[in-house]
Protein backbone atom coordinates (compact mmCIF):
# COMPACT_ATOMS: atom_id res chain seq x y z
CA UNK A 321 0.00 0.00 0.00
CA UNK A 322 1.30 3.49 -0.82
CA UNK A 323 2.47 5.93 1.88
CA UNK A 324 -0.20 8.25 0.61
CA UNK A 325 -3.04 5.92 1.54
CA UNK A 326 -1.40 4.71 4.77
CA UNK A 327 -1.08 8.26 6.08
CA UNK A 328 -4.86 8.71 5.76
CA UNK A 329 -5.70 5.23 7.05
CA UNK A 330 -3.80 6.21 10.19
CA UNK A 331 -5.65 9.51 10.40
CA UNK A 332 -9.21 8.23 10.03
CA UNK A 333 -8.58 5.27 12.28
CA UNK A 334 -7.18 7.38 15.12
CA UNK A 335 -9.49 10.38 14.89
CA UNK A 336 -13.10 10.14 15.81
CA UNK A 337 -13.62 13.55 14.15
CA UNK A 338 -15.61 13.71 10.97
CA UNK A 339 -13.20 15.94 9.09
CA UNK A 340 -9.49 16.39 8.66
CA UNK A 341 -9.33 19.91 10.08
CA UNK A 342 -10.04 21.36 13.46
CA UNK A 343 -12.79 23.68 12.31
CA UNK A 344 -16.49 23.09 12.33
CA UNK A 345 -17.99 22.95 8.82
CA UNK A 346 -21.33 24.07 10.22
CA UNK A 347 -19.86 27.25 11.73
CA UNK A 348 -22.12 30.21 11.11
CA UNK A 349 -19.57 32.87 12.05
CA UNK A 350 -15.86 33.61 11.61
CA UNK A 351 -13.88 32.55 8.53
CA UNK A 352 -15.60 29.23 8.06
CA UNK A 353 -19.01 30.90 7.66
CA UNK A 354 -17.84 31.32 4.04
CA UNK A 355 -17.33 27.58 3.73
CA UNK A 356 -20.71 26.90 5.29
CA UNK A 357 -22.43 29.34 2.91
CA UNK A 358 -20.78 27.70 -0.09
CA UNK A 359 -22.11 24.29 0.92
CA UNK A 360 -25.60 25.50 1.75
CA UNK A 361 -25.79 27.03 -1.76
CA UNK A 362 -24.64 23.75 -3.29
CA UNK A 363 -27.07 21.65 -1.21
CA UNK A 364 -29.96 23.90 -2.29
CA UNK A 365 -29.45 22.64 -5.88
CA UNK A 366 -29.92 18.96 -5.00
CA UNK A 367 -33.23 17.31 -5.92
CA UNK A 368 -34.94 14.18 -4.70
CA UNK A 369 -33.78 11.96 -7.58
CA UNK A 370 -30.13 13.06 -7.37
CA UNK A 371 -27.05 10.96 -6.70
CA UNK A 372 -24.30 12.92 -4.94
CA UNK A 373 -20.70 11.71 -4.87
CA UNK A 374 -18.17 13.13 -2.41
CA UNK A 375 -14.57 12.60 -3.63
CA UNK A 376 -11.98 12.20 -0.86
CA UNK A 377 -14.80 12.16 1.68
CA UNK A 378 -12.87 10.85 4.69
CA UNK A 379 -15.27 10.01 7.51
CA UNK A 380 -18.08 11.93 5.81
CA UNK A 381 -18.06 15.50 7.15
CA UNK A 382 -19.90 16.87 4.11
CA UNK A 383 -22.67 14.27 4.23
CA UNK A 384 -23.06 15.14 7.91
CA UNK A 385 -23.29 18.85 7.09
CA UNK A 386 -25.86 18.12 4.39
CA UNK A 387 -28.04 16.01 6.68
CA UNK A 388 -27.89 18.70 9.37
CA UNK A 389 -28.49 21.65 7.07
CA UNK A 390 -31.70 23.60 7.05
CA UNK A 391 -31.87 23.47 3.28
CA UNK A 392 -31.77 19.68 3.61
CA UNK A 393 -33.91 18.14 0.90
CA UNK A 394 -34.39 14.54 -0.02
CA UNK A 395 -31.87 13.00 -2.36
CA UNK A 396 -31.62 9.54 -3.79
CA UNK A 397 -28.10 8.62 -2.69
CA UNK A 398 -24.92 10.13 -1.22
CA UNK A 399 -21.75 8.11 -1.92
CA UNK A 400 -18.64 8.88 0.15
CA UNK A 401 -15.56 7.86 -1.84
CA UNK A 402 -12.14 7.60 -0.21
CA UNK A 403 -9.09 5.47 -0.95
CA UNK A 404 -8.32 5.23 2.77
CA UNK A 405 -10.23 3.13 5.27
CA UNK A 406 -12.69 5.73 6.46
CA UNK A 407 -14.98 5.05 9.40
CA UNK A 408 -18.65 5.09 8.41
CA UNK A 409 -19.73 7.49 11.11
CA UNK A 410 -22.82 8.64 9.23
CA UNK A 411 -25.56 6.08 9.66
CA UNK A 412 -28.32 7.15 7.32
CA UNK A 413 -30.26 5.19 4.68
CA UNK A 414 -29.11 7.38 1.76
CA UNK A 415 -25.42 7.55 2.73
CA UNK A 416 -23.00 4.82 1.61
CA UNK A 417 -19.23 4.56 1.98
CA UNK A 418 -17.13 3.13 -0.83
CA UNK A 419 -13.37 2.60 -0.50
CA UNK A 420 -12.23 3.48 -3.98
CA UNK A 421 -9.44 5.33 -5.76
CA UNK A 422 -10.90 8.35 -7.57
CA UNK A 423 -8.20 7.93 -10.23
CA UNK A 424 -9.81 4.57 -11.10
CA UNK A 425 -13.33 5.45 -10.04
CA UNK A 426 -15.52 2.36 -10.28
CA UNK A 427 -18.86 4.20 -10.64
CA UNK A 428 -20.93 3.59 -13.80
CA UNK A 429 -21.00 6.05 -16.71
CA UNK A 430 -23.60 8.86 -16.49
CA UNK A 431 -24.54 7.97 -12.92
CA UNK A 432 -23.72 11.13 -10.92
CA UNK A 433 -25.78 14.32 -10.67
CA UNK A 434 -23.44 16.26 -8.35
CA UNK A 435 -19.80 15.70 -7.54
CA UNK A 436 -18.77 17.42 -4.32
CA UNK A 437 -15.39 17.58 -2.64
CA UNK A 438 -13.95 19.45 0.30
CA UNK A 439 -10.14 19.47 0.21
CA UNK A 440 -10.28 16.04 -1.44
CA UNK A 441 -10.10 15.87 -5.22
CA UNK A 442 -6.81 17.80 -5.48
CA UNK A 443 -5.03 15.06 -3.50
CA UNK A 444 -5.34 12.81 -6.56
CA UNK A 445 -3.71 13.25 -9.95
CA UNK A 446 -6.03 15.53 -11.97
CA UNK A 447 -4.99 13.93 -15.25
CA UNK A 448 -6.45 10.63 -13.95
CA UNK A 449 -9.48 12.00 -12.07
CA UNK A 450 -10.91 14.32 -14.73
CA UNK A 451 -11.64 11.57 -17.28
CA UNK A 452 -13.78 9.89 -14.58
CA UNK A 453 -15.59 13.12 -13.73
CA UNK A 454 -16.42 13.49 -17.38
CA UNK A 455 -17.42 9.83 -17.78
CA UNK A 456 -19.56 9.54 -14.62
CA UNK A 457 -21.35 12.90 -14.61
CA UNK A 458 -24.78 13.04 -16.19
CA UNK A 459 -25.39 15.74 -18.83
CA UNK A 460 -26.41 18.89 -16.94
CA UNK A 461 -24.75 17.54 -13.78
CA UNK A 462 -22.87 19.88 -11.45
CA UNK A 463 -19.67 19.93 -9.49
CA UNK A 464 -19.03 21.89 -6.28
CA UNK A 465 -15.52 21.83 -4.88
CA UNK A 466 -13.58 23.63 -2.16
CA UNK A 467 -9.90 23.21 -2.89
CA UNK A 468 -6.63 24.02 -1.18
CA UNK A 469 -4.86 27.23 -2.17
CA UNK A 470 -1.07 27.61 -2.16
CA UNK A 471 -1.27 30.82 -0.14
CA UNK A 472 -4.09 29.90 2.23
CA UNK A 473 -3.82 30.06 6.00
CA UNK A 474 -3.93 26.24 5.94
CA UNK A 475 -0.95 25.97 3.53
CA UNK A 476 1.00 28.58 5.52
CA UNK A 477 0.38 26.63 8.73
CA UNK A 478 1.39 23.37 7.00
CA UNK A 479 4.76 24.90 6.07
CA UNK A 480 5.37 25.95 9.69
CA UNK A 481 4.41 22.52 11.10
CA UNK A 482 6.46 20.67 8.47
CA UNK A 483 9.54 22.66 9.53
CA UNK A 484 8.95 21.90 13.21
CA UNK A 485 8.47 18.15 12.66
CA UNK A 486 11.50 17.94 10.37
CA UNK A 487 13.60 19.83 12.90
CA UNK A 488 12.49 17.50 15.70
CA UNK A 489 13.23 14.42 13.58
CA UNK A 490 16.70 15.80 12.85
CA UNK A 491 17.34 16.35 16.58
CA UNK A 492 18.17 13.75 19.25
CA UNK A 493 14.72 13.97 20.89
CA UNK A 494 13.58 10.49 19.85
CA UNK A 495 17.04 8.89 19.57
CA UNK A 496 17.88 5.72 21.50
CA UNK A 497 15.19 6.15 24.12
CA UNK A 498 15.61 2.52 25.22
CA UNK A 499 19.09 3.30 26.58
CA UNK A 500 17.71 5.24 29.57
CA UNK A 501 17.91 3.16 32.73
CA UNK A 502 15.32 5.08 34.71
CA UNK A 503 12.40 7.40 34.27
CA UNK A 504 14.16 10.46 35.66
CA UNK A 505 16.91 10.24 33.01
CA UNK A 506 14.37 9.77 30.22
CA UNK A 507 12.31 12.69 31.49
CA UNK A 508 15.31 14.97 31.78
CA UNK A 509 16.45 14.07 28.22
CA UNK A 510 12.99 14.72 26.75
CA UNK A 511 12.32 17.97 28.58
CA UNK A 512 15.74 19.52 27.96
CA UNK A 513 15.53 18.60 24.27
CA UNK A 514 12.02 20.03 23.95
CA UNK A 515 13.15 23.20 25.68
CA UNK A 516 15.98 23.50 23.20
CA UNK A 517 13.50 23.07 20.30
CA UNK A 518 11.22 25.71 21.75
CA UNK A 519 14.07 28.20 22.00
CA UNK A 520 15.34 27.53 18.50
CA UNK A 521 12.13 27.86 16.44
CA UNK A 522 10.56 31.04 15.08
CA UNK A 523 7.81 32.67 17.17
CA UNK A 524 5.04 31.41 14.85
CA UNK A 525 6.25 27.82 15.30
CA UNK A 526 6.29 27.82 19.12
CA UNK A 527 2.72 26.53 19.45
CA UNK A 528 3.57 23.50 17.31
CA UNK A 529 6.49 22.61 19.60
CA UNK A 530 4.27 23.15 22.64
CA UNK A 531 1.59 20.78 21.31
CA UNK A 532 4.20 18.04 20.76
CA UNK A 533 5.75 18.85 24.14
CA UNK A 534 2.35 18.53 25.83
CA UNK A 535 1.78 15.11 24.27
CA UNK A 536 5.20 13.93 25.48
CA UNK A 537 4.57 15.40 28.93
CA UNK A 538 1.21 13.59 29.14
CA UNK A 539 2.98 10.29 28.42
CA UNK A 540 5.64 10.99 31.06
CA UNK A 541 2.94 11.70 33.65
CA UNK A 542 1.06 8.44 33.05
CA UNK A 543 1.29 5.86 35.86
CA UNK A 544 3.06 3.31 33.60
CA UNK A 545 6.56 1.83 33.65
CA UNK A 546 9.56 3.03 31.65
CA UNK A 547 9.12 0.51 28.80
CA UNK A 548 5.48 1.40 28.31
CA UNK A 549 6.36 5.10 28.13
CA UNK A 550 9.11 4.48 25.57
CA UNK A 551 6.62 2.50 23.46
CA UNK A 552 4.06 5.29 23.65
CA UNK A 553 6.66 7.83 22.58
CA UNK A 554 7.56 5.61 19.61
CA UNK A 555 3.86 5.54 18.69
CA UNK A 556 3.78 9.33 18.94
CA UNK A 557 6.81 9.55 16.64
CA UNK A 558 5.03 7.35 14.08
CA UNK A 559 1.95 9.52 14.35
CA UNK A 560 4.10 12.62 13.69
CA UNK A 561 5.57 10.88 10.67
CA UNK A 562 2.09 10.34 9.18
CA UNK A 563 1.18 13.91 10.04
CA UNK A 564 4.26 15.14 8.17
CA UNK A 565 3.31 12.99 5.17
CA UNK A 566 -0.26 14.41 5.11
CA UNK A 567 1.00 17.99 5.38
CA UNK A 568 3.42 17.43 2.48
CA UNK A 569 0.53 15.98 0.45
CA UNK A 570 -1.56 19.04 1.35
CA UNK A 571 1.03 21.41 -0.10
CA UNK A 572 1.35 19.34 -3.28
CA UNK A 573 -2.45 19.24 -3.55
CA UNK A 574 -2.63 23.03 -3.26
CA UNK A 575 0.06 23.39 -5.91
CA UNK A 576 -1.79 21.08 -8.29
CA UNK A 577 -4.86 23.36 -8.20
CA UNK A 578 -2.87 25.93 -10.21
CA UNK A 579 -3.30 23.63 -13.21
CA UNK A 580 -7.00 22.82 -12.77
CA UNK A 581 -8.33 25.06 -15.55
CA UNK A 582 -6.23 23.18 -18.09
CA UNK A 583 -7.92 19.91 -17.00
CA UNK A 584 -11.39 21.43 -16.96
CA UNK A 585 -11.01 22.68 -20.51
CA UNK A 586 -9.41 19.50 -21.77
CA UNK A 587 -12.48 17.53 -20.58
CA UNK A 588 -14.96 19.97 -22.00
CA UNK A 589 -16.10 21.51 -18.73
CA UNK A 590 -16.41 24.99 -20.19
CA UNK A 591 -19.02 26.37 -17.79
CA UNK A 592 -17.31 26.89 -14.49
CA UNK A 593 -16.40 29.51 -11.91
CA UNK A 594 -13.12 29.39 -10.00
CA UNK A 595 -12.72 31.93 -7.18
CA UNK A 596 -10.59 32.33 -4.11
CA UNK A 597 -12.45 32.25 -0.79
CA UNK A 598 -11.18 34.94 1.54
CA UNK A 599 -11.97 36.15 5.00
CA UNK A 600 -10.65 39.62 5.82
CA UNK A 601 -7.17 39.45 4.30
CA UNK A 602 -6.79 35.68 4.69
CA UNK A 603 -7.18 33.18 1.87
CA UNK A 604 -9.07 30.05 2.94
CA UNK A 605 -9.03 28.13 -0.33
CA UNK A 606 -10.52 28.02 -3.81
CA UNK A 607 -14.15 27.45 -4.69
CA UNK A 608 -14.93 25.77 -7.99
CA UNK A 609 -18.43 25.21 -9.31
CA UNK A 610 -19.52 24.18 -12.75
CA UNK A 611 -21.83 22.26 -15.01
CA UNK A 612 -21.35 19.43 -17.43
CA UNK A 613 -22.83 20.24 -20.81
Ligand SMILES: C[S@@+](CC[C@H](N)C(=O)[O-])C[C@H]1O[C@@H](n2cnc3c(N)ncnc32)[C@H](O)[C@@H]1O
Pocket residue numbers: 325328329338339340341375376377378379381382401402403404420421422423437438439440441443444445
Ligand atom coordinates in the same frame (compact mmCIF):
# COMPACT_ATOMS: atom_id res chain seq x y z
C1 LIG B 1 -7.75 16.43 3.48
S1 LIG B 1 -8.64 14.93 3.46
C2 LIG B 1 -10.27 15.57 3.22
C3 LIG B 1 -11.32 14.73 3.81
C4 LIG B 1 -12.73 15.30 3.84
N1 LIG B 1 -13.18 15.76 2.54
C5 LIG B 1 -12.87 16.40 4.84
O1 LIG B 1 -13.32 17.49 4.51
O2 LIG B 1 -12.56 16.18 6.01
C6 LIG B 1 -8.22 14.27 1.85
C7 LIG B 1 -8.82 12.89 1.62
O3 LIG B 1 -8.60 12.53 0.24
C8 LIG B 1 -8.39 11.13 0.21
N2 LIG B 1 -7.74 10.78 -1.06
C9 LIG B 1 -6.50 11.13 -1.49
N3 LIG B 1 -6.24 10.58 -2.71
C10 LIG B 1 -7.36 9.87 -3.05
C11 LIG B 1 -7.71 9.08 -4.17
N4 LIG B 1 -6.85 8.90 -5.19
N5 LIG B 1 -8.94 8.50 -4.20
C12 LIG B 1 -9.80 8.64 -3.16
N6 LIG B 1 -9.52 9.38 -2.06
C13 LIG B 1 -8.32 10.00 -2.00
C14 LIG B 1 -7.51 10.88 1.42
O4 LIG B 1 -7.51 9.50 1.79
C15 LIG B 1 -8.15 11.80 2.46
O5 LIG B 1 -9.11 11.11 3.22
